[in-house]
Amino acid sequence: xxxxxxxxxxxxxxxxxxxxxxxxxxxxxxxxxxxxxxxxxxxxxxxxxxxxxxxxxxxxxxxxxxxxxxxxxxxxxxxxxxxxxxxxxxxxxxxxxxxxxxxxxxxxxxxxxxxxxxxxxxxxxxxxxxxxxxxxxxxxxxxxxxxxxxxxxxxxxxxxxxxxxxxxxxxxxxxxxxxxxxxxxxxxxxxxxxxxxxxxxxxxxxxxxxxxxxxxxxxxxxxxxxxxxxxx
Numbered sequence: 001x002x003x004x005x006x007x008x009x010x011x012x013x014x015x016x017x018x019x020x021x022x023x024x025x026x027x028x029x030x031x032x033x034x035x036x037x038x039x040x041x042x043x044x045x046x047x048x049x050x051x052x053x054x055x056x057x058x059x060x061x062x063x064x065x066x067x068x069x070x071x072x073x074x075x076x077x078x079x080x081x082x083x084x085x086x087x088x089x090x091x092x093x094x095x096x097x098x099x100x101x102x103x104x105x106x107x108x109x110x111x112x113x114x115x116x117x118x119x120x121x122x123x124x125x126x127x128x129x130x131x132x133x134x135x136x137x138x139x140x141x142x143x144x145x146x147x148x149x150x151x152x153x154x155x156x157x158x159x160x161x162x163x164x165x166x167x168x169x170x171x172x173x174x175x176x177x178x179x180x181x182x183x184x185x186x187x188x189x190x191x192x193x194x195x196x197x198x199x200x201x202x203x204x205x206x207x208x209x210x211x212x213x214x215x216x217x218x219x220x221x222x223x224x225x226x227x228x229x230x231x232x
Contacts (some may be wrong), residue, residue: 033123
C-alpha cells in the first residue's frame with residue numbers, strides 16, 4: 001500500500017494530511033477525521049483498512065495550531081492529556097480545516113468517484129457539522145458527543161448519513177442517543193446503528209478500556225456496507 005503526506009494550505013498556514021492509496025492507485029475518496037488522541041495508531045489502522053477496500057484515504061492533523069503531529073496513547077495519562085488538548089481546540093476552525101482537507105483530497109489525481117467522510121468521537125461531531133455545508137456522498141459519524149445538542153442541523157443535510165452510537169456510553173447517555181433517533185426518524189437519508197451493550201469508542205481496538213470485541217465488528221461491517229452502497 002502506497003502512502004504519502006500531503007500539505008493542505010489554508011489562509012493562516014498549512015498542515016499535513018497523511019494519505020493512503022488503494023492497490024489500484026485510485027478510487028473514491030474518504031476523509032477520516034481524528035479522535036481526541038490525534039492521528040495515532042487507531043486512526044492509521046482505520047485508514048489502512050479503508051484503503052484496502054479501494055478508497056483514497058486522507059487523515060488531516062487537526063491539532064496543528066496547538067501542536068503539530070500530536071498524538072497520545074489511550075492510558076489514563078494519555079486520556080488526560082488528550083482532554084487538555086481538546087479543551088484548547090477551536091471546533092469551528094477544525095470544521096473549516098476539515099473542509100479544506102476534503103477539498104484537497106478531492107482534487108488529487110488519484111481521486112475518482114464519490115466522496116465520503118468518517119469521523120470518530122471528536123471527528124464524529126466534526127463530520128456531522130461539515131455535512132451540513134459540504135457536498136459529499138456519504139458520512140459516517142461514530143459517537144459524536146456534540147450531535148445530540150445539534151439535531152436541527154439534520155434539516156440542512158441532504159447526503160446519506162449513518163450515525164453509530166453505543167447504547168451504554170457514559171459520555172453520551174442513552175436519552176441523548178434517543179434524541180438523535182427521534183430527529184432521524186422519517187428521514188430517508190439518515191440511518192442509525194446503536195450497539196446497546198457497548199460504551200464509548202467501542203470500535204477502538206487500541207483502547208482496551210473502550211473496545212468491545214463483539215459490537216465493533218458488527219458496527220464496522222455496517223459501516224463498510226454503507227460506504228459501498230453510496231461510494232462504490
